[in-house]
Amino acid sequence: MTTKNFWRSLEEYANFEEFQKSLEDEFPPDAAVRQGVVDRREFLSLMSASLALAGLSSCAPAAPEKIVPYVRAPEEIVPGKPLFFATAFPLGGYGLGILAESHMGRPTKIEGNPDHPASLGSTDAFAQASILSLYDPDRSKAITQAGAITTWDAFITNLAAELDPKRLNKGEGFRILTETVTSPTLAAQLKQILQQFPSARWHQYEPVNADSARAASRMTFGRYSDIRYHFDKADVILSLDADFLLSMPGHVRHAREFTARRRVKAGEKEMNRLYAAESAPSVTGAVADHRRAARPSQIQDIASQINDGVAGKGSTGDAWIDAVVRDLQASRGKSIVVAGPHQPPEVHVIAHDLNTKLGNVGQTLEYVDPIEPNPVEQMQSLGDLIKDMQAGAVDLLLIAGGNPVYTAPADLEFAKHLANVRLRIHFSLYEDETSERCHWHIPETHFLESWADIRSDDGTTTIMQPLINPLYAGKSAYELLSAFLGQPTRTTYEILIEAWGQGRNKDEFEKLWRKSVHDGVVAPELNAVGALYERPGRSQTAPTVSNVVAGFSPRSPSDVIEVAFRPDPTVYDGRFANNGWLQELPKPLIKIVWDNVALLSPATAERLNVINEDVIEIKSEGRAVRAPVWISPGHANDAVTLFLGYGRTRAGALGSNRGYNAYSLRTSASPWLIKNAEVRKSGERYALVSTQEHHSMENRNLVRRASAAEYAQRPDFVEAERDTPPGELTLYPEYAPEEYAWGMSIDLSTCIGCNACVIACQAENNIPVVGKIEAGRSREMHWLRIDRYYQGDIHEPEIFFQPVMCMHCEDAPCEPVCPVAATTHSSEGLNEMTYNRCVGTRYCSNNCPYKVRRFNFFNFHSNEAPSMALLYNPDVTVRSRGVMEKCTYCVQRINHARINAKKEDRAIRDGEVVTACQAACPAGAIVFGNIADPNSRVSKLKSEPRNYGVLTDLNTRPRTTYLAKLTNPNPAVKT
């Protein structure tokens, strides 16, 4: 196989710019500007035309843009055989290394990139769901000027006319607003623009940002500095309202590192201990060994008290705090204090102080230079821009990404002042609230459609490769900025190659580039991301941490109600509002779908005389918002938590006019907290949908739990119930397992309830979205759900997560009741559904004690836009109306491995079959494999004493078993 052939076939396969060009040459110029949905037929014809013309165009001496498949270099594309390409999923400016699975040119699934330090092979729910956005029919499809469709050329012409006078006046009045930028190339382009237009300014703003941490590092060290945590090295972790397992940059790696210290073998009791103080229960709080519910403003007091304690100022009289202090002192150099991004800078400063005092710096965490080439305090940056807009000093504004009209704090009145700008250009994935108020709208390419580079929170840089040609008339940010640099015809690829290849030997660069693109991690030799921008230098008189802390005034508790803001756990800051998978993903703790809520504690709800679904009105500084109440056990009293990301007016068919808009209360001075809000019951009701309505386990021992110490003493504690009937009770002889007997083990000690598996399963298995109404009728289709139970005091409950999917029972109750033999047992122990045979009596679901079967009450896929058909995994049947479905243990993946093994005439190796949920799990809680092989990983886990099955008293003998949850409570703390 020659390299040349290999490249050539890939070019044909993966749609490059020249294909697009040849298309545009072939057809009238406006052919590329497509209005409306590209349906499947149209898309396929376009694809085939691209392929055909690509053959022609490759005769022309065009510079090839090479993308590199991850695993193996096939001579030709083998139909039915997916290829994996390394790229990265950007969120909040930071990249998560992923492998995108591509079937015949269609990206269908996201997997983690094991070589990428931020991913380690796992992903999160956002990354999993991002593939749906690629095919979203509501994405913006055309360049528009004042709402009318136009062309890139027209834009270029207009832009040139605009920029020419700007060159003369040094770019006076020219402003660029971006989201967080970590891309070295993009930053370099921006720098070039600023050089060409010295009076122009670049602002960065995202509603969920690192401003607090930045301000704290400025206050503490006199310069910006990021923290990199190493949770695997910490024995004791204190989270100060920091949801580091789910929502902070690097959370996938954090989850892996954190849970690595929570796997306890029989007889051991070494595990880390997590203390969490937080207002609204988060995933991190739920897995904490000790969780303290505290109002957002009290976190600082708690932090100060702990800080004083560690400094040796004696007992505080609070047993919880004293215990934390003693534990931290006992683990010097082996602890982490992590402050939440939504806490004020003071809390971050205290955390710096604590970590310094405890000798953690350099051990469990390190201070590093910011990943962003040009770190700014974004609220300040946006404020400056708006001030200029208000003063009429801005006459050309490029909003390159983001949706500031929707996400800017209410007090800044972005939309109002935007009208002062003479020419407004908006560039984004969707035509949104901001596009509406701009003259020009340029559609952005999805990250799977374009080349790019991006950095992760740990500093890894990834070259992102395109998996597919832009479905619509999208442009990348690089192309857009290049147009501002007067080079509108340059492709993203050219821009990147030039940026990275600068000053390098061509052959050497070629090699390094290929390796970097292939690995999804830029080769160290290539990775020279220098400081492009001047950063605030180290202040000469940098105050020591303790001095800064001493200056804080303690916050006195008051009895007014505080309102905290949080990014939504599924739609984030609103950017995923039109993503059906994420909308229908139950929020980790409250299990609400399709809406945001106002979270309250039970006591506060009583005080306000409200119950679930009552609408409350929250007033602050003359602004008001109405939000439906959801009572959350474990929430801090006298506090309300509001979630961003809803109440959008132009998000698309799924995301618009859903929920309330929390941004309309937010202020720039205190973006995460309103200290004194007026909250009252409005008398209205609003119907919410929660996928889990009952929260107690009813003493049914579904999640079994012990402390690590108890486990060391009594390793067989899970059998205390003695509910598994003895084997001889059955009349039938046991089937001897054949070569393979598939089974699964789920470790409840490490499951953090993050939902990554749920979306991974949905993406892998073509599971439809049913919508709020159908979800409200309890007809959601998720094959894998995460049950959440509360136990104990309603104010400070213990919180449990339990992923539940088909248990593949040996004696499956669903099988004998099916009248048509549509659900049967395979020789390898899989409980299989034959969709074609199912007539839909639903008896199997009635008889399933785990209620994991899902029924197609309607033809749910029929509502989907034609473009969604491209998303389907071709290895999995798309189910139609009237049939039952459920988890298959990813039988398509088993068969894939079986085919490979047979070709090589060997047995399937342990670890060769990885289910979609297992692959996604950042905690590594799910392990799948052959239980007939005593040496397989899953067999070993199942032989651990804390292995148990749920509802085994029914003699179902499930193939999926759980490892009991272990916690590591501090004996000094009661509860």
Add this chain to the structure above:
Amino acid sequence: MSQEIIGSGHTYATITDKISSIVLTRKTPHGWLFGFGVGFVLVMLLLVSITYLFVEGIGIWGVNIPVAWGFAIVNFVWWIGIGHAGTLISAILLLLRQGWRQSINRFAEAMTLFAVACAGLFPVLHLGRPWFAYWLIPYPSTMGIWPQFRSPLVWDVFAVSTYFTVSLLFWFIGLIPDLATLRDRSSSRTGRVVYGILAMGWRGSAIHWHRYEMAYLLLAGLATPLVVSVHTVVSFDFAISILPGWHTTIFPPYFVAGAIYSGFAMVMVLAIPIRAVYGLEDFITMRHLQNMAKVMLATGLIVAYGYLMEHFMSWYSAEKYERFMTLNRWGGPYAPAYWALILINIVIPQALWFRRVRSNVIMLFLVAIAVNVGMWLERFVIVITSLHRDFLPSSWNMYYPTFWDWSTFIGTIGLFLALLFLFIRFLPMISIFEMRTLVPRSEGD
């Protein structure tokens, strides 16, 4: 015996005249037109509901996960139960030589057929893919696959279809002598031809009567076990499962008793107005009504015993899921349905202990209505409350019937009514020849 099973003064001729005149000579009463009209409109509603169901899918109903069976199954069991009385009255009482059955057996049998027809609709309608319903029938399929015979749903197919077939035959054979009478007495040519064809050449010869009696007796013998088997098998739909509230060995006898209970109640509900409208008090006498009331009382007590044992066993078994199920019926979200069931189905029918109630037609009618409502509630409680909270609390959820659930149910009531009115109008609703056998005895008493 103070009350007769046939009014005094009747001769062969008066009986024949009276019963056949309803079909042949009397003017169609306005009440009939009204009643049939109501039935017809509801049948149209049923057709609309079914059409919409087939177009959209089962999702138009309130069923969900975990409550995957809803009104369709409740209605199925209810109708099947009602369909019990006819064959029981005809076959078992025939074998037991209960002469009083002879004035009510004909329309009880007709009622059975119509109820089973209504019942038979539901298992098909409730399928996710009703067009494949025939896959439940064992036939040499090109796919080389048989039904899964361990499933009670397959047993259901056999039980219900056998029951329907035998009931139809039994009813039709019973009709033959009377059809011949109608053929002979009909004044219109159409009547003579149609009844003539249906009479299958009946001439009333001794050999005809001999064979007829033999066939009827044999069919009665065949039908008798079916009365017991059909509802036993229907109860297996529940009892075979592992669901608390369903998984109960007491179900077969208690379902059969409940079926007879509701069947007799339905006969009563129909007989009381019909005898008033058509002036048939001489044929369906107070003695009939009283006997039926006694059967209802007895079967009702068996049903009550069934409820009691269910609760006793859930306590005695010390099974946590069973106990929870019982407590959930008592105090869960569907508790109103449960307590209404106890009131309507157990408490109210105790009035039948009193002779004064048993001899009051209005009271009997009201009690019979109550029993029919109560038995419907029983099936609702069994199906819904068991499913909505089973093993894993995380999947507990509520079931709310939709408009289409109700429209389909009410539509089948319309179908039942429409068929019944057609029957009353075009066939002798009381067996003429069997009534004639009662004459000498009534004169002799």
